[in-house]
Amino acid sequence: MNNTKIWLSSPHMGGNEQKYVQEAFDTNWVAPLGPNVSGFESDLEQYLGGHYPVAALSSGTAALHLALIMAGVTTGDEVICQSMTFSASANPIVYLGATPIFVDSEPVTWNICPQALEEAIKDRMAKGKKPKAIIAVHLYGMPFQVEAVVALARAYDIPLIEDSAEALGSHYKGQFCGTFGDFGVLSFNGNKIITTSGGGALVCRTTAQKDHAVFLATQARDAAPHYQHSHIGYNYRLSNICAGIGRGQMEVLNSHIALRRKMNEFYTNLFESKAGVRVFQEPSADYFCNFWLTAIVVDSAQCQGKNREDLRLALEAANIESRPLWKPMHLQPVFASAPYYGGKVAEQLFDDGLCLPSGSNLTDNDCERITRVINSF
Structure with missing residues (x-):
């Protein structure tokens, strides 16, 4: 394989x-x-x-x-x-x-x-x-x-x-x-x-x-x-x-955007029947996202206790790269003393969010491998 x-x-x-x-x-x-x-x-x-x-x-x-x-x-x-x-x-x-x-x-x-x-x-x-x-x-x-x-x-x-x-x-x-x-x-x-x-x-x-x-x-x-x-x-x-x-x-920017958006659609369909996983989507028709990266949020309470880190490790074991969402700057050691305003939205997204392979050059075989790992998980 x-x-x-x-x-x-x-x-x-x-x-x-x-x-x-x-x-x-x-x-x-x-x-x-x-x-x-x-x-x-x-x-x-x-x-x-x-x-x-x-x-x-x-x-x-x-x-x-x-x-x-x-x-x-x-x-x-x-x-x-x-x-x-x-x-x-x-x-x-x-x-x-x-x-x-x-x-x-x-x-x-x-x-x-x-x-x-x-x-x-x-x-x-x-x-x-x-x-x-x-x-x-x-x-x-x-x-x-x-x-x-x-x-x-x-x-x-x-x-x-x-x-x-x-x-x-x-x-x-x-x-x-x-x-x-x-x-x-x-x-x-x-x-x-x-x-x-x-x-x-x-x-x-x-x-x-x-x-x-x-x-x-x-x-x-x-x-x-x-x-x-x-x-x-x-x-x-x-x-x-x-x-x-x-x-x-x-010369290929628009085609790259179309392919990235196609990957977002792929993940939307893949997770459609899976409780506890939400794919990051545009909130209304006013928004057009290039979906540079497609990301998901995993609710472990609805996923038999499994969390985004469990999924990341499962993908990693299959030689598939994924990555947690950006760690908020106010949680970074280098900015520990900087003022911060707001609640826990960014922190919760970091805890539960995962970026998935989203490149415009992913193949059908790549998508099949990703599908097998996620379905198995």
Whole structure:
């Protein structure tokens, strides 16, 4: 029996990536910048609707870091951040000497809870510390409660940074994730819905913002014949080679999304008759999720005492990768002293949730193996 490793989310090439990379070699654009970078940015801009300038960067973390800088965050400030997320959402806050203020999720989209968000804003302001920015995440590709979160950011005049690292192609009421806040962040890490092997992008609102982001990302070099610097800069630009991979990946983005959504449908059907297991789904027709990862919540009380960890181990024994949901940031040792607002939603999701293999390159045989293990379990 074939026992090849089934990965949670592995890179999936489309075919033309090598063409763009070869062009870079043929023209000797093996450099940090070049035609593929501007072409990739243009591809992303057109995909997002043609109104949002995009700066291609070395990672999604770099994009978050620059977004915070451009939002005016400095040492001693406070930044509100969704607690249930990957650590890269929170780490750049600390890079700048600011303090993360973590907020619980709500149970529908698993994203930042508007009620807890407003509680955090009011309490921090009462303590004399108005938050400098809000980082809200579209977890696993699911849009957060856009209208409520955007309304709060505007009501309190706080810049909103959308962490759309997992949500390229997702949209709410027809508008793409990454285009609702003051800045949007994308990631093209190897496990994302498309990849540049490593890379990210900052979605801006104006050309001036993009130009400033690019300036900061290229060591903040002043306009002079010699190397002169009036600001601290960073080496955050995407390479022309990696951007070439991205150009090829953009050609298959929509098909990758369709295949990920098909995997979500596969799991929905697989668990339909199994009590105690809930597959993460869109709450209404307003939401369109790319289902970067399909996740489930296991109620052990309805599953003969079996929990998500038991299922993870059963899959692991069959050489199938699965993974618990993100461990909330307020439970992480490195952020133990950070303030937290909300209840136990994120904690409960972490305890009971499991991400399942969701790649756009999974085969029928892979799905049969997954089905056998889950049915047996």
